[in-house]
Amino acid sequence: MKDKTTAGLLAIFLGGLGVHRFYLGQAGLGFFHLIFCWFPVSWLIGFINGLIILTMDDDKFNLKYNPEHFKVIKKGGRREDREFRRDERRRPQEVQRRNTAPVRQPVNQDKQQMLKKSGIDKYKDYDYQGAIEEFKKALELDPNDISIHFNLACTYSLNEEADKAFEHLDRAITLGFTDFKRIKEHDALAYLRIQDAFDEFELNGFRLKQAVPQKQTQNKNQAVQEPAVEDHSPILDQLKKLDELRLKGLLTDEEFVTQKRKLMD
Known part of the structure; x- marks a missing residue:
């Protein structure tokens, strides 16, 4: 679970190295900072990120970086309150009250x-x-x-x-x-x-x-196999689809003629 204060301080003091990004699970941005750590702008960006994180609302931070610990509770079917799970910081009486009270699942x-x-x-x-x-x-x-x-x-x-x-x-x-x-x-x-x-x-x-499954056309008891009739239905289906694409504007007339000639060949 990521802590907002820790992330903000890491960004302010070690933001140029991207340490705060690695801490928040954003390895891609962390490597970006690490590559450009020789430039002052990388440290400036890290400092600004630290201020943004420290001034960010707790719920917004938890929703973005701790979504697995964030739950939604609906009260009365009208109002929606978001609350972060911090049972370890609640008073024992409050924990007992919340454990006994029915809570609607999101x-x-x-x-x-x-x-x-x-x-x-x-x-x-x-x-x-x-x-x-x-x-x-x-x-x-x-x-x-x-x-x-x-x-x-x-x-x-x-x-x-x-x-x-x-x-x-x-x-x-x-x-x-x-x-x-x-x-x-x-x-x-x-x-x-x-x-x-x-x-x-x-x-x-x-x-x-x-994929079209192959059909067995030969009869085991048939002594002579009749010649198969050539099936042109796949070509007709392709021509129909080409015509639909042309009508939708996805193919020009020239492209339609070219693709049609390829199919006929």
Whole structure:
């Protein structure tokens, strides 16, 4: 559990070395300070961070750096009070009163929003693996959350895990995500766009191709095997998808003609 005073003092006196960032679990920013510790600006930034941390509200600090110890209590279904767990600092009578009084458990939606916010904070702090873990926990509460799937796709792309990025982006499209322009321009998906599989992924309507199980067509009791009839349905499906992309403006007429010629060849 991180202490606000300790973090603030470390930032003021050792901020140029990034010690406070390592203490707060922000290793990426800590290494950034450590690399530029020879420059006075690194120490100045650390000093300013220390003042900000020391003057930060306790609840805000705990929500950002100690989310696992932060709980939400609703009173009367109207008012929402946030309280940090500090049982060791309460008086014995108060601890006994709180242990005997019924406390309503926070609903999954509140916990999910907290996990999403924690994941976004770690994402902004370049802690991509930590962000992935928070997003995955939030996804367990609501597997059909489009924004979480898209955030996971972006984070996996930044973490250079293309297969998982494709998987969650495909899931977001399946659930109704339609901002195709964002997929083609978002900075976090740049690694995904340079993959060889991205062109096929885009032509398929930003969807992964599903594996088609092979069917056994030969009869064991049949002495002579009849010649198979050539199936053109996959080509027709591809032409239909190309035409849909052209109508949506994702393909120009020239690109449509080129891709159509490739399929026919």
